[in-house]
Amino acid sequence: MKERGILTVVSGFAGSGKGTLMRELTSRYDNYALSVSATTRDPRPGEKEGREYFFKSTEEFKEMIETDAFIEYAQYVNHYYGTPREYVEAQLMDGKDVILEIEIQGALQVKKKFPETLLLFVTPPSAEILKKRLVGRGTETMPVIEARLSRAAEEAEGIGAYDYLIINDQIEECVNMMHHIIRNEHMRASRNIDFINKMKEGLRSLSKGE
């Protein structure tokens, strides 16, 4: 039997660089599976069913909610977004470390349902650097940037519920750190009860000269 994978939720401020981090992590190591969300919004040009999202009608989505087919879901503006349970379960059973990139509300839902979930929060080294990165993109006006910072301030209230901070200063270091955190999580005593029990039994019988 394969060792079950670790379910990891990654959240972070807009501008924290978590998208780049995830791409690097999953392209370098083959133990990861990125979860694909379901949504009721329309596909945008270039988006592909099952790659960016599973596209569902509102009726389909609501039926999935009723049959408990989501690990977590939320409604933003007029659309639903959710993480289908089936894919995640299948990958975990196959020994893959599954990564969900979701926001804090969803992260807390997942942790409540699956307390063994690892919660990681990606943050720049300081608020000033976050602002600098948002300004540096040159794609948003100052009021929009201030709205994003205000939203980040709200999100920051929830960081304490996460297991680890990933302070995104150097991308290289950051990818390594995230990889090691997830890999080491496999070595938690609480995730190795079978190993411990086998060791106990083995020691008991060997100590009797069996």
Add this chain to the structure above:
Amino acid sequence: MKERGILTVVSGFAGSGKGTLMRELTSRYDNYALSVSATTRDPRPGEKEGREYFFKSTEEFKEMIETDAFIEYAQYVNHYYGTPREYVEAQLMDGKDVILEIEIQGALQVKKKFPETLLLFVTPPSAEILKKRLVGRGTETMPVIEARLSRAAEEAEGIGAYDYLIINDQIEECVNMMHHIIRNEHMRASRNIDFINKMKEGLRSLSKGE
């Protein structure tokens, strides 16, 4: 102000190879400080005050117990062994990651006093391999080896209280894993409350255009 070091307790079966592990870890990286225990037993040839142990009279040791000068202590046969608090505190304040190599009873005492302590348990990959290693040393008779295995079986009852298992198969991998576990521990959200608070304040004031 320097970031406070992590207090790590390492325990493991006799024959688990934890001695080699600790020597490799502390010789390779300079962020570690090994705690030196105090004892009331006599120095053996070649042992040096403050290197293997701090050698104390029974009266001195008892006075240290009364003044709460130990993080943990225990009595084995006719002698006391303990971890002096002062050295550990000074090294942690200096930002060093302090490692105590103590047995399970002591480990639980330390965790109770300092819940943020990281508990690592070093174990061979199986009971059979542990026996093979003990036999391979060629220094002990079979009854002695069986007594050690029997003791290991008792110790194994406590593994569940540890945070991580270090399964000592390849020493090289094992040293790296231990190093990463301790290093990543610095990134726990619960150890970075100051950082999180600073981030919250920074985001709040920047979002108001301050």
